[in-house]
Amino acid sequence: MTLLNLVSFVKRGKNRRKVFEALDKPMMPSELMMRIYNKNSNTFFNLVSRALSELKEEKLVEVVNPKDKTGRIYQKTKLGNDVSKKLKELE
Numbered sequence: 001m002t003l004l005n006l007v008s009f010v011k012r013g014k015n016r017r018k019v020f021e022a023l024d025k026p027m028m029p030s031e032l033m034m035r036i037y038n039k040n041s042n043t044f045f046n047l048v049s050r051a052l053s054e055l056k057e058e059k060l061v062e063v064v065n066p067k068d069k070t071g072r073i074y075q076k077t078k079l080g081n082d083v084s085k086k087l088k089e090l091e
Helices: 005-011 014-022 029-035 043-055 078-090
Strands: 061-063 073-077
Touching: 005 014, 005 073, 005 078, 014 029, 014 078, 029 043, 043 061, 073 078
Parallel strands: none
Antiparallel strands: 061 073
16 A cells, blocks of 8 residues: 555554644553543444454555464554654654
């Protein structure tokens, strides 16, 4: 995908965009959930987890500790940072 296609991919998903923009440092899904929604429930956790999976599939985020089954930490990749910069330019 080109950079603009990835920007469009992030913008098309409301939750995907929230998660992507909130991920400004390495964080766990539960931390992202509290930062974005200020609530602790399975519904919001599932939204954040699904968004992270979609972003990971496009190589915009990566898992820092992939061997751990719980407490995984996500961060933006170099490509993710490029998309983030482009998003800010276009706004």
